Amino acid sequence: MEKILDKKRIDDWIAALTDWEVLAPALQDGIWTYKPVSGAARLDHPNTRQSPKELTFPQREIFFSFEQIKGEPPKLTQILPKETRHVVFGVRSCDGKGVPRMDKVFTDHVEDTYYTTRRKNVAYVGLACNKPPSSTCFCLSVGGSPVSTDGLDVQMTDLGDRYFVKAITETGKALMKAAGSLLAEAAAADQKQVKQVHADAVAYPQRKINDPDGAPAKLKASFNSPLWDEMARACIGCGICTFLCPTCHCFDINDEVQSKAPLKGQRVRTWDNCQFPDFTMHSSGHNPRENTGARLRQRVNHKFQYFHENFGMHQCTGCGRCVSECPVGIDIVAVVNKVTENVG
Secondary structure (H helix, E strand, O other), rough: EEEEEHHHHHHHHHOOOOEEEEEEEEEEEOEEEEEEOOOOOOOOOOOOOOHHHHHHOOEEHHHHHHOOOOOOEEEEEEEEOOOEEEEEEEHHHHHHHHHHHHOOOOOOOOHHHHHHHHOOOOEEEEEEEOOOOOOOOOOHOOOOOOOOOOOOOEEEEEEEOOEEEEEHHHHHHHHHHHHHHHHEEEEEEHHHHHHHHHHHHHHHHOOOOOOOOOOOOOOOHHHOOOHHHHHHHOOOOOHHHHHOOOOOOOEEEEEEEEEEEEEEEOOOOOOOOOOOOOOOOOOOOOOOOOHHHHHHHHHHHHHHHHHHHHOOOOOOOOOOHHHHHHOOOOOOHHHHHHHEEEEE
């Protein structure tokens, strides 16, 4: 299904999605982020500071509550996610590309009920990148594309005064059907224009990882390279790089005690971060990644070696957030290039 939507009618389409909670990019305190909207959506945005992954993998979620009253058996109450349907507008291709990667993590080996419950209730309306929204983009180097439809239910392409709207999944078709007469038939001229826009987008210069296909083997061979310590010297362990990443998924699980008499509390999953010093701390006090060099190596190798070995694809989608938002200027593209060019 391929249609045309006048840009002035985007808010009418959103208003027609009465069975969904709609989110779209919004500028808040100078930062682009996804916010619930009922109209007046803006899709003239660069990429958002954070990806939309929190809708399926929230930063904090409760698994169950527990209560122990003296003389009685412990009481456990599972707390499953609310099945609220969300549709996210304006998702860039790199974030869409992150969706199937997160799916693999949480469904391939062991199905995570909390993730899958949310995942089946989230739809993604993507916005193709006519040109890179950031100078740090490098999606082409990791098997992506500024016009990729991976992970999306609908893809929109900016044609100036209108959007070319294409359904990718059955959910996408349903979203477009809800727009009714707001969507017009795509003419031959529209089809021709969108092909040219997509071709120009792919040809637009980006930053480049020099040998992405050879990176897994070269990184493996560079495990003990002194370059890791050299390139991580400026790292302050803030974790911004992984918290903003559309595919990072490490987590911790803790019991939060709310009262001791009677004992009441909750088991909670929260995001964790391989760049934190205590991420791999053993109860013995030993830390196998005791310095920033080892932790940088872990992040880079997970993206370009370990995930590739497990799933046959790079985990990184080339969004560039970890580069643009790093307060000390650590650049994953430069790191991969330098390490792989100095292998051996």
